[in-house]
Amino acid sequence: MQTTARILGGIAALVAAVAATAWIGLRIAVPGRFTTVQRVLMVLATGLVRLRWGARYARRMPCPRGSGAVYIANHRSSIDPFFLQVRSDRPMHWMVAKEFCEHRRFRWFLRQCEVIPTNRGGTDTAATKSAIRFAAEGDYVGMFPEGRINATDDLLLPCRPGAIVVALRARVPVIPCYIEGSPYGGTAGSPIRMRARVRVHFGEPIDLAEYYERCNDADAVREAAIKCLKEIARLAGRDDFEPTLAGRRWLPEGE
Structure with missing residues (x-):
């Protein structure tokens, strides 16, 4: 006994x-501000990013100390957030369509990732306010200005300046990123079965302080948005590219 x-x-x-x-x-x-579950997911994600998708980075990811930030990038694949998250020192809050957040296959994973559920069509005021709050409290928010996966030959689709609205109202910098070679086979899960050679380029943080007091001025927001989108184009080696904005009602109501 x-x-x-x-x-x-x-x-x-x-x-x-x-x-x-x-x-x-x-x-x-x-290291960083992650839960134990998030750390496990980060290890798994890093394995996929490095080994399966062959990601290489031109430089270290800028991570502002003592401040939140809004990261913006081109959008070619459902796995694009992985390439930024694995380089971050804290969870990045990405806007994800509500139908994915409520889907039984993705619900648990997306909850652990602390995503921001959003409606696909039109302006989602609640999601925008959540993003502003996260950024203002010192967290990182990730957004794709194109709003959907770009399956065309154009560098960027017409973009919405919602990410810039978030940055201006939270008073945080915007960090442009360009993801090159991200795999996509037509469905959200298709990249898991695909190999790739991805290259990720990070730009310098863009200080938009000159626009803070004009965050409700559509012309000022448009000007700031074009400035930031041109930085994505520059990272892609396309200094000649002229970004365009889409949609009419992209300033949240009730502010």
Whole structure:
């Protein structure tokens, strides 16, 4: 009886030691402001990003200290957020269509990722307010100005300046990113089965302080948006590209 108790005690101690080692290892491998579950997901995501999709980065990702930020990027694939999140020191809050957030296959994962559910059509005031709050409180928000996956030959689709509205009202910098070679086979899950050679380019944080007091002025928001979108084009080596804006009602109501 005593022998059995000692064996069980030894097993329990071993399990505890392994668990503690794994927990410490996770914190070392994935530093920053993450939950344990998020750290595990980060390790898995990093494996996919590096090994399956061959991601390489031209430079370190700018992560403002003591401030939130809005990251904007071109959008060629459903996995585009992965390429930025694995380089971040905290969760990035991405806007994701509500139907995915409520889908049984994606619900748990997206909840762990702390995404912002949003309506596909028109302006979603609640989602915009959530993004502003996250950024103002020092978190990172990720947004795709194109609003949908670009399956054309154009560098960027006509964009909505919602990301710029968020940055102006939260008074945080915008960080432009260009993702090159992101795989996509027509469905949200198709990239998992595809190999790729992705290159990610980060620009310098864009200070929009000169526009803060004019955040409700459509012309000022438009000017700031074009300025930021041109930086994405510059990262793509397309200094000649002229971004265009889409939609008429993109300023949230009730502000």
